Amino acid sequence: MITLEYPFKLKKLPFEFSALEPIIDTKTLQIHYNQHFNFYINKLNEILKDYKKLQSFSLEKLIRNNRYLPIQIRNEIKNYAGGVFNHNLYFSLLSPKAKEKPEGKLKETIENSFNSFEDFVLKFKSTANRQIGSSYVWLVVDKFGKIAVTSSLNQDTPINMQIKPILTLDLWEHAYYLKYNSHKEEYINNWFKIINWEKAEENYLNLTQNSWAHTKR
Numbered sequence: 001m002i003t004l005e006y007p008f009k010l011k012k013l014p015f016e017f018s019a020l021e022p023i024i025d026t027k028t029l030q031i032h033y034n035q036h037f038n039f040y041i042n043k044l045n046e047i048l049k050d051y052k053k054l055q056s057f058s059l060e061k062l063i064r065n066n067r068y069l070p071i072q073i074r075n076e077i078k079n080y081a082g083g084v085f086n087h088n089l090y091f092s093l094l095s096p097k098a099k100e101k102p103e104g105k106l107k108e109t110i111e112n113s114f115n116s117f118e119d120f121v122l123k124f125k126s127t128a129n130r131q132i133g134s135s136y137v138w139l140v141v142d143k144f145g146k147i148a149v150t151s152s153l154n155q156d157t158p159i160n161m162q163i164k165p166i167l168t169l170d171l172w173e174h175a176y177y178l179k180y181n182s183h184k185e186e187y188i189n190n191w192f193k194i195i196n197w198e199k200a201e202e203n204y205l206n207l208t209q210n211s212w213a214h215t216k217r
């Protein structure tokens with residue numbers, strides 16, 4: 001959904017803004033994608049404009065190396081690079097033609113780790129329902145291939161913590177409030193019907209097979 005190099009640019013969603021109706025309404029998806037997501041992209045580009053060296057960093061490297069960045073932009077980069085990364089992942093995992101569950105290796109790992117796919121869903125939902133304020137819930141994998149459900153606040157991203165994300169749910173109010181108002185639980189339940197499990201599987205396989213070697217500084 002974005003170009004991978006500075007200056008980062010928003011690409012078109014691979015489906016119509018109305019394609020996720022009635023689960024995510026057209027207006028919410030439009031505002032979320034074109035305004036919120038784009039805001040983070042523009043802000044990040046704006047900051048990087050004056051830091052030539054950092055322009056060659058990937059999004060992930062900007063996030064992972066936050067504590068080595070110039071102190072005066074560290075916080076902003078954390079928020080904006082995080083906002084870009086998190087939204088990019090969230091939108092890439094939505095699909096109007098979603099399957100009910102994952103297949104292949106990810107399915108197997110989920111069943112081994114959570115007992116069953118249904119138990120995983122319960123765990124993810126209860127974690128999501130417990131969140132207060134602007135947050136994300138994640139399915140992550142560590143470098144040993146172990147998976148877990150976790151959460152983060154604001155635009156924090158769990159690639160800071162020796163783990164990498166497979167799947168994420170945006171629980172900021174802008175993701176659902178227009179349609180669901182305070183019925184966050186309904187948004188969470190419905191989101192499970194539009195998960196792009198093929199993409200999640202792809203993330204899982206990429207992360208377990210080859211990406212850790214490149215994650216040193």
Ligand code: MN3
Pocket residue numbers: 032036087170172174175
């Ligand atoms: Mn959002």
